[in-house]
Amino acid sequence: MSVNTETQNQNQVVSSVEKKQTTNGFVRWMRLLLKSKTGTFGLIIVLAVILVAIFAKYLAPYDPNMINPAAMLKPPFWLEGGSMEHILGTDNLGRDILSRIIYGSQVSLAVGLAAVALAGVIGVFVGLVAGYYGGFIDNVLMRLVDSFLAIPTILFALVILSIFGPSVTTLIVVLGITNWVQYARLVRGEVLSIKEREFVKAAKSIGVRDNKIILKHLLPNVISPFIVISTLSVATTIILEASLSFLGLGIQPPTISWGGILSDGRDYIATSWWLATFPGLAITITVLAIIFLGDWLRDVLDPRSAK
């Protein structure tokens, strides 16, 4: 065989192909992004919310906690009595709603993302181990999952928060611990079906170590349902945080979260609807955008969808 002469020729071909492929990764993402309108929408909104959270200090027109008795319960600018001074109006203490929403994004996003990340790491790990090893380990871990499922999330959160006192960190930990079970179950189920596929058998017959099989063969194949569920879960966590704040056990003033603003506004919903509506809208739009983004990410992460 004239492999050697061919080798050099083909090496050149290959290196040029490789260059094309490395740029291709980014190009492929962008192409997929532009192809999906909802994905584009999701990404833009999520990026916008993240930027708003980071640059809250510069974007907010007022100090969010500044009480102004002269401008109490001002409606948004397009209504009678409203003005461009307070675009989205003010609350019962005369605080600027827009500024409060801008600052509130920090806590809401941080809690949502961090709690899901924590839950995801625990859940995926438990799911992979339980699904791959099966037998006794699986039984023990899944009974643990069952017992966690038997505890009502809100009740558990209320108990823990009232023991340790509500703070951003406790909130993240509590939400993380109550949420990991769903990932564990999801991932375990996926692993059970994937580990029967022949490529896992092939890896075993090659002599690939268990940890590598889990990381290189199982994890990449369970990641896309995980991403979809976890983005959905960022959304529900934001809502859960809002509910806890609404119940008074979430973020405590003067720290601002969207749920907190919503909760403050509920007494005035009949007369001054803007107090509760705008933080509610902020939650809805952000949650929706995250879900769209999750859908798009699933497509990008699956090489089969790249056409």
Place this chain on the structure above:
Amino acid sequence: MVQKLEQVETQTKKEEYLLEVKGLKKYFDVTEGLFKKERQYLRAVDNIDFFVRQGETLGIVGESGCGKSTTGNLIMQLLDKTEGEIIFEGVDLSKLKGEALRKKRAEIQMIFQDPFSSLNPRMRVFDIIAEPLKTHGVAKGKELENQVYELMDVVGLDRSYARRYPHEFSGGQRQRIGIARAIALKPKLIICDEPVSALDVSIQSQILNLMSKLQKEFQLTYIFIAHGLPAVKHISDRVAVMYLGKIVEITTKEKLFDQPLHPYTEGLLAAVPIPDPTLRDQKHRIIIEGDMPSPANPPSGCRFHTRCPYAQDKCRSEEPSLIEEKPDHFVACHFPLEKGHGVLIEK
């Protein structure tokens, strides 16, 4: 002369086999319910013996559920045996554990049936072929790259495919990727579990030719599992016929195709379609009717007696053992055929 297999073994002990399987059993526990006293077992592989010589191809043939794939998985140590020995170059593989087994795996590789599920959809072709080399620390960096590209040349894959994902390929090309992965570590034995049955007929011969070529080039030994005789005729030196977890006949390809001794083999041969009607031997054609009984509850005596056109009383009560009926021609039948045409040997 009729000799017991064990006696033959002692006589030919001088010959070194690459792989020797002795009394191999695999029972799956299929007991239903928690409190049943009697456990039920599915006897997927029930006491089989065979050997594979260095450099040859042993075909294993049988219907679905006869235990041929289980045998392959047992040799690969993907399943734990219930009983028996799997001796590879003098070492019982089933006794190896942990790191020792992991190292040994480099010497036995497998080509899988379904090229659509045997390649990780998340890995690029390069990484799939490189995985065995990395796992056993054979090569790194530039050297690894060269070896992978060489393997791609050997199996007839264009080097520019290295960065692609498996879903971009046809079944035949995927099987080439699987073959490249299997030969990467230069194994001594490759177990091919129906490697062409999922492919188009036109592609099948290409893959079989590639496998024959590789066998010569790398002095490979194959165990070739298939569910029909035509598939193994092309590539095998010897053929074992399995039925319900037992080997019923094992001999050279020529003897098996010209003069099968077991009625089941005769039936399998008769089931092979012959394109030319004038060549068909209607008079002596035996047709095996019915389905294979459940391996969870196999028939008494000879397991084939429920479907055997020549079954006698003895077949129903007494289980035949695998004996060397003719030189290098083992059969498990009380009344082996003569000339493969339904004429019973007088005993």
